[in-house]
Amino acid sequence: MTQNSPHILILSGPSGVGKTTVWEALHTKHADYLEKIVTTTTRTKREGEEHGKHYYFLPREDFQSGIDSGDMIEYALVHGNYYGSTFQELERIVKLGKHPLYIVDPQGMVHLKPLLEHRGYTVQTFFLLPPSIDELRLRLSGRGTEQSDHMELRLANALMEMEEQDFYDHKIINTTLEETLETLATIIFSK
Numbered sequence: 001m002t003q004n005s006p007h008i009l010i011l012s013g014p015s016g017v018g019k020t021t022v023w024e025a026l027h028t029k030h031a032d033y034l035e036k037i038v039t040t041t042t043r044t045k046r047e048g049e050e051h052g053k054h055y056y057f058l059p060r061e062d063f064q065s066g067i068d069s070g071d072m073i074e075y076a077l078v079h080g081n082y083y084g085s086t087f088q089e090l091e092r093i094v095k096l097g098k099h100p101l102y103i104v105d106p107q108g109m110v111h112l113k114p115l116l117e118h119r120g121y122t123v124q125t126f127f128l129l130p131p132s133i134d135e136l137r138l139r140l141s142g143r144g145t146e147q148s149d150h151m152e153l154r155l156a157n158a159l160m161e162m163e164e165q166d167f168y169d170h171k172i173i174n175t176t177l178e179e180t181l182e183t184l185a186t187i188i189f190s191k
């Protein structure tokens, strides 16, 4: 497999489709070539979390300085805490000769892609699809993070999000993990 010049990968798709699982498997296989963008946040570190691995934890003043100096690619205020990603983080990964990868929900992709392209980065977007809605329901319930009364809402939301699939460079049906990894790697490393 050959390495090519770093471009930014955005992996999206409805909640429960398998984005995290696919990323972890992909990273295990191709750690020399791919690295996930670590988000910067002002929220307090929780037990077991590591600075630089799970998040970059910054005091609010430093986050604000990042906004003022233009280092924040995008940011949002969620429940009173800031979350965002920085050009510094992107460049850190690019300098290692790796492709930076974002995992975002479909709303995030719409926002992020033009911002990155405007700054001259090449971006490749991937939308993961479930083999069926029944399978998505199974994956959401298998994940064990959904209360049953939230399930229908999640699924309705997923259907809406799936209407955005044609805005992506590549659509991949996440049937088996092996097939998904193979397809992703073929596209990413042949660009």
Ligand code: ADP
Residues within 6 Å of the ligand: 013, 014, 015, 016, 017, 018, 019, 020, 021, 022, 139, 140, 142, 143, 174, 175, 176, 177, 180
């Ligand atoms: P997301 O990050 O998109 O919300 P997760 O990676 O948390 O989704 O996956 C949701 C559930 O689906 C998990 O229980 C995971 O093990 C399962 N899953 C992911 N990919 C597959 C696959 N290809 N085949 C079967 N189950 C999968």
